[in-house]
Amino acid sequence: MRKILFLTTQFPYPLDNGGKIGAFNGLSVISKNNKVVVVSFSEDSSGYLEGKKYFEKILPNVTFLEPVRQDVHIRKKPFKLASAIVRAMIKNVPYAISKFENAAMIKKIDRVIESEHWNLVFVDYINMCGYGRYIRKRYRECFDYYIFKDHNKEYELVEQEAQKYSGIKKKILELDSQRTLMCEKQEAREADIVYSVCDDNTRFLKAFNCNAHSMLPTYKIKENKTQNREFRNTYKVFFLGGLSWKANLDGLEWFVNDVFPIIKSNVPQASLTIIGGGLNYNPFEGKNGVEYLGYMKDISGVYEDKMVFIVPLFEGSGIRIKILEAFDNEVPVVSTSIGCGTIGAIDGEQLIVADDKDEFAKGVIKLLQDEKLNKEIRKNAKEFLQNKYSLTKRQEEFENEIQKLYRKKSINHIGEL
Incomplete structure (x- = not known):
C-alpha cells in the first residue's frame, strides 16, 4: 500500500461542520488502497481519543496524529485577528494562510516527514498551503508527488466579503483577495494533481494545471426510507x-x-x-x-x-x-x-x-x-x-489518477536509460 501524508485544517471529529466533513470525505476516498497519516489542527483536542477510536472502525487505513492546538475562529479575538492580518501583509500571503501559522505544526511535520519516504503529500484546503510550501522546499526528496485540494475559489469568498464594506476595511480585503488568487494559482501550478469539490472550481483550476480534477463529496448512502416513512405533518x-x-x-x-x-x-x-x-x-x-x-x-x-x-x-x-x-x-x-x-x-x-x-x-x-x-x-x-456522489466512484477515480502518475514516471525513467 502507498503511504500518504494528509495535512488538513481541523481534526475531523465530531463531524459537525462542512470543513470537517470535507476532510472526512477526502480521507474516505484516498484511504481505500493507501495508508494515510493525518496531521491537523484543533481548537479543542479533548475529543481526540474519542475521535481516534471512532475512526478506527470506519477508516481503518488512517492514522490520526494528535492535533496541534490552534484558534481557528479568531474573528471575535481582536488581537489575534490583527496579528494575522499584519503577518499576511508583511509576508505577502493570504490571511487564510497566516492565521494558521504555528511553530508546533512545523515541528510535527519535521518529525513525521523525516521518519520515512512518502508516496504522496496531500494538502487539504488552501489554509495549509504554507506548510505545503515548506515541505516542497525542504523535503522534496522525501516524497514522490504533491497533491493540493482547493475546496473553494477562496479568493472569491474574500472578494464577496470586501463588497460589504467601504474605506480601509474594503481595501484590506481587496488586497487579501488578490493575494489569495495569486496563492491559488501558484499552488495549482506546482501540484502534480490539483482537486476541487465541484466542476465549476475545477474549470478555474484547469487554467493553471491541466491535471485538475473534481473530487466530488462522497457518501455511503443511507438506507432509503422514502417509501417507508410516513408524511409527518410536523411543519x-x-x-x-x-x-x-x-x-x-x-x-x-x-x-x-x-x-x-x-x-x-x-x-x-x-x-x-x-x-x-x-x-x-x-x-x-x-x-x-x-x-x-x-x-x-x-x-x-x-x-x-x-x-x-x-x-x-x-x-x-x-x-x-x-x-x-x-x-x-x-x-x-x-x-x-x-x-x-x-x-x-x-x-x-x-x-x-x-x-x-x-x-x-x-x-x-x-x-x-x-x-x-x-x-x-x-x-x-x-x-x-x-x-x-457515491464513494465507490470517487475511490476508483482517485486510484486511476495516481496510477497514471506512476506509469508516467516509469515511462520517463525507461526513456532516460
Whole structure:
C-alpha cells in the first residue's frame, strides 16, 4: 500500500461542520488502497481519543496524529485577528494562510516527514498551503508527488466579503483577495494533481494545471426510507450550519426577518429549528416560532421529524455539503441559487431554488403542505445523490489518477536509460 501524508485544517471529529466533513470525505476516498497519516489542527483536542477510536472502525487505513492546538475562529479575538492580518501583509500571503501559522505544526511535520519516504503529500484546503510550501522546499526528496485540494475559489469568498464594506476595511480585503488568487494559482501550478469539490472550481483550476480534477463529496448512502416513512405533518423547517461564518448568519437573519413571517401567515403551525455553533448569544430570541439550539455535537437524529431544510445563502464558493447531507437524510431542500448552484441538482426535481423572499417562502410552504411533492423531491434527491456522489466512484477515480502518475514516471525513467 502507498503511504500518504494528509495535512488538513481541523481534526475531523465530531463531524459537525462542512470543513470537517470535507476532510472526512477526502480521507474516505484516498484511504481505500493507501495508508494515510493525518496531521491537523484543533481548537479543542479533548475529543481526540474519542475521535481516534471512532475512526478506527470506519477508516481503518488512517492514522490520526494528535492535533496541534490552534484558534481557528479568531474573528471575535481582536488581537489575534490583527496579528494575522499584519503577518499576511508583511509576508505577502493570504490571511487564510497566516492565521494558521504555528511553530508546533512545523515541528510535527519535521518529525513525521523525516521518519520515512512518502508516496504522496496531500494538502487539504488552501489554509495549509504554507506548510505545503515548506515541505516542497525542504523535503522534496522525501516524497514522490504533491497533491493540493482547493475546496473553494477562496479568493472569491474574500472578494464577496470586501463588497460589504467601504474605506480601509474594503481595501484590506481587496488586497487579501488578490493575494489569495495569486496563492491559488501558484499552488495549482506546482501540484502534480490539483482537486476541487465541484466542476465549476475545477474549470478555474484547469487554467493553471491541466491535471485538475473534481473530487466530488462522497457518501455511503443511507438506507432509503422514502417509501417507508410516513408524511409527518410536523411543519418543522430546519437550518444547520456554522454561524461563525458571517454568510450563514446573514442569510439566516434574512430568512427569519423577511421570509419566515410570510410562511407563518400561510402556515401558522410552522416552526423553525436552528442548529449551529459559533455564537455566544441567541440572535433570534423572541422570534415567533423560532428555536435556536446552538451547537450540537451529535446531529444524527435531528433530521427525523423535519419537513424542509433551508439554505438561505447569498455568497460563497465551492459546494454546500449540508445540502447533500439533507438529501441523504431525506429532507427536501429550499436553497438560493448560489447555495446550490455547483451541486448539479435541478430546480423542481431534486430541490427548490428561490432567490427572493416571496419565492423562497412559496417553496417552503409548498413542501409543508403538499405531501406528494414533498415525497417526490425526497425520492429524486436520494437517487441523485446515489448516482453522482457515491464513494465507490470517487475511490476508483482517485486510484486511476495516481496510477497514471506512476506509469508516467516509469515511462520517463525507461526513456532516460
